[in-house]
Amino acid sequence: MSKSLKKLIDINRLREFKNKLNAQNVFDMWPDGAEAHNAMWGGRDITAAFNNGTVSEHIADGTFKDIFPGDYITKQVTISGKTYDVTWVVADCDYWINKGNGDTGMTAHHVVIVPQQSIFNTNMNNDNVTTGGYAGSRMYRETIPACATGIVGAFGADHILTFSDMITNTVENNAVSRGYCGWAGASAPWGVWASVQCNLMTEHMVIGSPHYSSSGIDDAIVTRQMSAFRLSEKAINYNRNWWWFRDVVSSVFFACVDGEGLAHTYYASGTCGVRPFALLK
Numbered sequence: 001m002s003k004s005l006k007k008l009i010d011i012n013r014l015r016e017f018k019n020k021l022n023a024q025n026v027f028d029m030w031p032d033g034a035e036a037h038n039a040m041w042g043g044r045d046i047t048a049a050f051n052n053g054t055v056s057e058h059i060a061d062g063t064f065k066d067i068f069p070g071d072y073i074t075k076q077v078t079i080s081g082k083t084y085d086v087t088w089v090v091a092d093c094d095y096w097i098n099k100g101n102g103d104t105g106m107t108a109h110h111v112v113i114v115p116q117q118s119i120f121n122t123n124m125n126n127d128n129v130t131t132g133g134y135a136g137s138r139m140y141r142e143t144i145p146a147c148a149t150g151i152v153g154a155f156g157a158d159h160i161l162t163f164s165d166m167i168t169n170t171v172e173n174n175a176v177s178r179g180y181c182g183w184a185g186a187s188a189p190w191g192v193w194a195s196v197q198c199n200l201m202t203e204h205m206v207i208g209s210p211h212y213s214s215s216g217i218d219d220a221i222v223t224r225q226m227s228a229f230r231l232s233e234k235a236i237n238y239n240r241n242w243w244w245f246r247d248v249v250s251s252v253f254f255a256c257v258d259g260e261g262l263a264h265t266y267y268a269s270g271t272c273g274v275r276p277f278a279l280l281k
Helices: 003-008 011-021 023-029 047-051 054-060 138-155 227-231
Strands: 072-079 082-093 111-115 120-122 163-168 171-176 184-187 191-196 243-248 253-257 263-267 272-274 276-280
Touching (some): 138 191, 138 243
Antiparallel strands (some): 253 263
């Protein structure tokens, strides 16, 4: 190499530049806090970091250091006697902060975790009715509590938060659905507070806006799309299967995602996938 060329190349700066291109260094240099971390895709296996307590430490202090949407934790979960291997994806940081019933709402730092794909398939109701809204569904009354027991068993009671969620509890069968003017039935413009450890997601949480939800109350507490779904279309429908939202569509339909990735609807007695979210601390 000629002397003149050597003068043009600063080896130390070249090495510094190469190091900055290293992905982990980018993560390490990223600003702390939920807002900053919600803007960055991770996509890494952080199971070991969760198991050794590092993930919980950095959630608790609000830095979310080395935790980003798309990162995932692999855990087995046992639901109603059946055990499933589940990849739990970080969907958002502090999504539920200050939300919920009471004077202060949720104050603990947390990340939302969701299964990468449906854990299993079941129906919303045994019959094609949405009577009682989501709160009156078999899904909410039977399946979701079983999921909560499994998730707490997998991660430990110290790591899964109980939170207040607003859900529909009344369907007016003579009302016109907001999802489609030709459908009868809509959830009433009020709901009920529920204390839960996991729940089904809504259209707004995943797609970013209501498509077939029949009234504003279905998405009243969840006011924006979660970051993982904003950053990755693949996260919405990882394996191209049908799966449930909790939004009431009409007197016979609930909302869902179909196998082609479309916002869709399905009869309440139909079988679709279950992807419950939980708040991990």
